[in-house]
Amino acid sequence: MLPNQHISNMKSVLEQAAKGRRNEKAFEWAWQNPNLSRRLKDSLPIRKSRETSFDYRLRVLALMLCSGPWNRLGLTIQWIKQSYARNLSENLVPPLHMPIAFGPIDSNCSENPSTKVASFGLCQICNIPFSVDSSVPLTCPSSCPLGQWHLLCLANYMTQAETVPDRLEISYLIPLSASCPACLNAELLWPSLIKSWKMKTIASEHSCSSTSLSTAH
Template structure:
């Protein structure tokens, strides 16, 4: 079964199966994993990277997805490629002679998922090829809000909602509305968050709810989860953002942009 994910940004690892280059790996960024592996195996003239061109075939063995935007994913890609240059990964041991490149970069990935800022993002670690799967070491388990998934994934554009698409119309309350946290008026939908539970009528400023979720972690900028101030249900921040963008679905499908409000948390 192929899982479809809307608003897809992913960082993947390739494994070379060519006997001449067997065991080599490549780390890259993509918004479309199915198209990207075809490009790598097609060579430079098909859009593949020069480092993989002529050395295939390659297997795309795992991918980390759920980044809020391409900038966040590209920074993750660079740190994964250069762990001993990244200031966030100075604690990661260097590769040993007995360690394969695959196992080393897998170990680096496990460390990355446990350190800031990545440990607060709604990421999914997905094994695309189960025969390459390695059990996670007990001391390097990712945060509980990051699911471990198996199987292929397909990028899907966020569906545009509009008239004439055969969808049921949902009543939208007119703006401005009152924020459930600060009780000031929310002037536009761009500034608003709503709970995804069907019976909940929550409306709140994005910044207000973020600060509420971070009351016990004032040193952080990005919430992970909290209790909805309206219905009282525990909700993941990543799910609220996905719901706002119109692509809330399975917990595996975590994505969407938070970049427009993160800087405001400094104020």
């Protein structure tokens, strides 16, 4: 049986993943039904004469990407066909943490399974050790020696760091950005951290599976 701390960490990871899926579905629904969305219906742009449905939908999308709560999501704007690409800056500029990409989506895009996973030690926020069977740490993009944390620990740290000092009632469920609590130099972007964490988790699981197969034989 896993220790209580390990079980708690696993539950936190599952809760974060569930929140992400709900946010994605809510975003898609609002874009498809902007007139029914309580966040959009009062600020929807008026469709211009001779404006195609495609271009109007893009203007609605640009509005959504710059409006809360969607402007905090870890989204990538990907133009699969270059011929359909539009200059979104003509309308509203997407947040800096949302990259713009071109070309088909590679469903197999992931780190090589042999990628070295960060060494397990102590979470530098709660000082509780990691365990291979519990969770892979989130790590500082600058690879600073003390930059590794539990997912929930760093999420709580980043949301607290984003709270406006003179308005404590403002709090976010999804973190976005903060300085690394270890080196104070690197800028942590939650979408990028989660993407890297997912790939390291896959690498760790692949490594464990390979070890199990080798032991069995």
